[in-house]
Amino acid sequence: MKNFNFxxxxxxxxxxxxxxxxxxxxxxxxxxxxxxxxxxEITEDVTWTSDNIYELDGRVTVTSGxxxxxxxxxxxxxxxxxxxxxxxxxxxxxxxxxxxxxxxMPIIFTSIADNIxxxxxxxxxxxxxxxxxxxxxxxxIVLGNAPISASTSEVQIEGIPASDANxxxxxxxxxxxxxxxxxxQIRHGGTNIGEGNEINGLTLGGVGxxxxxxxxxxxxxxxxxxxxxxxTVNASNLLVxxxxxxxxxxxxxxxxxxxxxxxxxxxxxxxxxxxxxxxGSMEAGFNMNSGYFIGYNPYGGEYADFRSNAMxxxxxxxxxxxxxxxxxxLDNDGVAQNAMDGMLSFTNIQFNISHLx
Numbered sequence: 001m002k003n004f005n006f007x008x009x010x011x012x013x014x015x016x017x018x019x020x021x022x023x024x025x026x027x028x029x030x031x032x033x034x035x036x037x038x039x040x041e042i043t044e045d046v047t048w049t050s051d052n053i054y055e056l057d058g059r060v061t062v063t064s065g066x067x068x069x070x071x072x073x074x075x076x077x078x079x080x081x082x083x084x085x086x087x088x089x090x091x092x093x094x095x096x097x098x099x100x101x102x103x104x105m106p107i108i109f110t111s112i113a114d115n116i117x118x119x120x121x122x123x124x125x126x127x128x129x130x131x132x133x134x135x136x137x138x139x140x141i142v143l144g145n146a147p148i149s150a151s152t153s154e155v156q157i158e159g160i161p162a163s164d165a166n167x168x169x170x171x172x173x174x175x176x177x178x179x180x181x182x183x184x185q186i187r188h189g190g191t192n193i194g195e196g197n198e199i200n201g202l203t204l205g206g207v208g209x210x211x212x213x214x215x216x217x218x219x220x221x222x223x224x225x226x227x228x229x230x231x232t233v234n235a236s237n238l239l240v241x242x243x244x245x246x247x248x249x250x251x252x253x254x255x256x257x258x259x260x261x262x263x264x265x266x267x268x269x270x271x272x273x274x275x276x277x278x279x280g281s282m283e284a285g286f287n288m289n290s291g292y293f294i295g296y297n298p299y300g301g302e303y304a305d306f307r308s309n310a311m312x313x314x315x316x317x318x319x320x321x322x323x324x325x326x327x328x329x330l331d332n333d334g335v336a337q338n339a340m341d342g343m344l345s346f347t348n349i350q351f352n353i354s355h356l357x
Contacts, residue, residue: 033118035077041166042066050074050105053118056087056137061166064094067179073105073120077112078137078189084161086191088138088199091178092166093145093206101183103215110187111136129188131242131266135222138199139189144178145171146208148230149253149278154206157229159199169205174232176208183215190222190244198223200249201240207233209256218243224274225263228254228286235259242266246274247293250312253277255284263293265301265322272301272319277309277338285311285343295322297355307331311343320352 035055036048042062048054050073057079062068068091070076078087089109091097101107110116113136115128129136143157148170160167186201201218206229213235218225225240230252236259240247247263250273263272272293278284295301303319303326310331319328328351330336330344338344 042068045069047071048074048076051118053077055079055112056089057081058085059088059090059138059160059164061090061092061164062095062097063166064092067096067098070097070099070107072101072107072183074107075116075118075120076107076109077114078109079112080137080191082191086138086159086199088159088189089140090160090166091142093143093169093171096177096179097142097181098179099181099184101215103183106183106185106217108185108187109140109189110185111189114187129220131220133188134220134242134244134268135190135192135198136188138191139201139203139221140186141199141203141205142178142181142207142211143167143169143205144207144211144231144233145173145176146206146231146233147172147174147253147282148206149280149282149284150230151280157203157205159203170230171206174208175210176206177210178207180212181214181216182212185217185219186221187219188221192222198245200224200227201243202226203229204231204233204235205229207231209233217241224249227251228256230254232256238262240264242269244268244270246271248272248288249274249276250286250310251276252279253282253284253311254286257287257289259289261288261291263291265294265296267296267299269296269301271303271305273304275304275306275310275312277307277311277335279308283311285313287312288314289316291317293317293319295319295326297321297323299323302326303328303351305329305331306335306344309334309338311338313345313347314349315347317348318350318352321355322351324353324356
């Protein structure tokens, strides 16, 4: 129990140090800077600096062979957009995103409705959005050349129209490098681009082990918080708060390791975990170690759903404050058989239901 409490405290410190939540006096915001507007494709290396605010108008794509570097503390705001024109940052296969923030100066992706300044000076005291404000823009999508299990070796990522070849992901390079994301916050995203088709907070499609994903926070996203579509990338220190669908979603034989995660549901949330298996001939499982998941009793959020021949090893997971009808479900006979055969395993999974007594 102490380990889980330490996990919750450690990641919460990251959250509140970055977003406010203390008792400090309100800070008078400085004169706003004029945002630098981006739209369409980025076709040469560029650095976004923390003395500016960058605004995304529609789908902004880092194309193959190009590196976008974002300095610690930089704020990126996105216009809303609709359907296929939803604003998002897309890193195509072969492109790189080098977005390395720090605990005190995270890189923040948010909506133009967010009144945060480029100095972060209006937190705390003048924050105008919280986890209930969802779907104000798209999200961040990173694609790579690592293996996936699908009908073909490369497929189009959800949220990007089939007419845009930059949306393809998957390949044969397990060590593929799409860059580095550390101490990054993604707030208020998940614009619906079609019937039942939203953009996740952070989408990782076919991303390889050469990529670094650590200290990521997703706040108030309509769809999933973080979703892995195949690939091999390892990810650690992840927080999803107030998602509309699943906190963490795994598909297409993702085979990396996820370590140290926290999920906090709200009244609109679905599962803490949704785990799917292979969609093609390639079979692989993932690892998840050390997780703390908080439901929203008496409604909002269930434990987990394992579907479509799910494979993997999950250990050290703790669930509390979920409703009495929440389930930890092996969805079909194929999943159950994988569990019996050791292809899907659970170690030290704890459920605290004291609030239901």
